[in-house]
Amino acid sequence: MNKMVWGALIVAVWAAPAAADIDNTVLEGDVRLGAGNLIQMGRLGRNNMAGQDFAGSEAFPGTNNPTVQYHYTTFAAAFAPNALQDIYYSIVFDDDAADLFASAYNGSYDPTSKATNWLGDAGRSGNYIFYPGLPGDALFFGVKVAKGGSLTLVVNDTVAGLGTSSSAHYLIQAFSDSEYGTDFLTASVPEPASWAMMVAGFGAVGGAVRYRRRRARLAFA
Structure with missing residues (x-):
C-alpha cells in the first residue's frame, strides 16, 4: 500500500516544471510600414539612449506630435517558458533609413495610452551607421518580462503620414537570466x-x- x-x-x-533545451530565437523577420498598416496619433519620443539593459533603467520617453498620424504594427513574441519563469528578451533592430522605431510592451499595446505596459525601446531609429565609429551596427536593447507575462514588439514610422520605402530587420531572442543563460522551464x-x-x-x-x-x-x- x-x-x-x-x-x-x-x-x-x-509532472512539475523541469529545465529543458529550447530554441531561444523567438521572432525574426523584416517589417515595412505604409498605407496598409494601422494608424495611431503621435509616436514615442526618441531619447537617444540606445542599448537599454535588462534592468529596465530607462524612463518612458513620452509621446511626440500627439495630433499627427503615424503608421504602426505589432508582433506578438510568444515564448512558452514565460508562463513559468521570468524571461529576458534581447531585441535587435536594424533600419538603414532611420525612419522606423522599435519598442517593447508587456502583453498588449494600446496606441491611445502608450505608457501602459511599456518596457523599453531602441532609443534611436536606424542603425549606428549614423554615428561616428560604429558604422552599420544594428540597434539593440533588452527588456525583462515577469513570469506570466508576454512580449509584444511595436514598430512605428517616424515620418508623419508618409509610410516607409525601406524595411527593417528584427531579431528577438529569449534568455533565462541577465547573463544570457538558456535554462528554460517546461511543464512536464x-x-x-x-x-x-x-x-x-x-x-x-x-x-x-x-x-x-x-x-x-x-x-x-
Missing part, C-alpha cells in the same frame, strides 16, 4: 502509463484512509 502511495507522489513530481507531461500509476496511487491513498477510519470505528464500537 505504501509503495503505491510513494509511486503516486513520484509521478506528481515528474507524464506518459499514459505514468498517469495510470498516479491514478492508482491516489486511489490507494483514498483506500488507506477509508480502511483506517473503519478500523478506528470498530475499535471504539
Whole structure:
C-alpha cells in the first residue's frame, strides 16, 4: 500500500516544471510600414539612449506630435517558458533609413495610452551607421518580462503620414537570466502509463484512509 502511495507522489513530481533545451530565437523577420498598416496619433519620443539593459533603467520617453498620424504594427513574441519563469528578451533592430522605431510592451499595446505596459525601446531609429565609429551596427536593447507575462514588439514610422520605402530587420531572442543563460522551464507531461500509476496511487491513498477510519470505528464500537 505504501509503495503505491510513494509511486503516486513520484509521478506528481515528474509532472512539475523541469529545465529543458529550447530554441531561444523567438521572432525574426523584416517589417515595412505604409498605407496598409494601422494608424495611431503621435509616436514615442526618441531619447537617444540606445542599448537599454535588462534592468529596465530607462524612463518612458513620452509621446511626440500627439495630433499627427503615424503608421504602426505589432508582433506578438510568444515564448512558452514565460508562463513559468521570468524571461529576458534581447531585441535587435536594424533600419538603414532611420525612419522606423522599435519598442517593447508587456502583453498588449494600446496606441491611445502608450505608457501602459511599456518596457523599453531602441532609443534611436536606424542603425549606428549614423554615428561616428560604429558604422552599420544594428540597434539593440533588452527588456525583462515577469513570469506570466508576454512580449509584444511595436514598430512605428517616424515620418508623419508618409509610410516607409525601406524595411527593417528584427531579431528577438529569449534568455533565462541577465547573463544570457538558456535554462528554460517546461511543464512536464507524464506518459499514459505514468498517469495510470498516479491514478492508482491516489486511489490507494483514498483506500488507506477509508480502511483506517473503519478500523478506528470498530475499535471504539
